[in-house]
Amino acid sequence: PASIWHWLYTDGLNAYSVFIDEAPKSKKMVLGQAFDSEHLIFExxxxxxxxxxxxxxxKVVAEKIANSVIRETTPQP
Incomplete structure (x- = not known):
């Protein structure tokens, strides 16, 4: 069975969830937008x-989080 890691981040006003799982074989990107033009789903x-x-x-914050997490989970040579 595949593992899924989950973190919940908050700045006191907003909260968002971060999930990490094994990459699917199909490399599709999902992106949704909230009404205030902030991202609802970033993958x-x-x-x-x-x-x-x-x-x-x-989106800028989501990309920074994604790059940080991916950098930490990528084995270093």
Whole structure:
């Protein structure tokens, strides 16, 4: 069975969830938008992992979180 890791982040006003699981064989990217033009769903896939962020978080913040988590989960040479 595949593992799914989940974190809940909050700044005191907003909260969003971060999920990491094994990358699916199909490399599709999902992106949804909330009414205030902040992202509701942000997904980034690498060779090994898929990271999904759900919540009202700006794209710049979502990308920084995704890059940080992916960097930490990628084995270093």
């Amino acid at each position: 980034k896939t690498t060779q090994k992992y898929r990271l999904t962020i759900i919540g009202a978080v700006p």
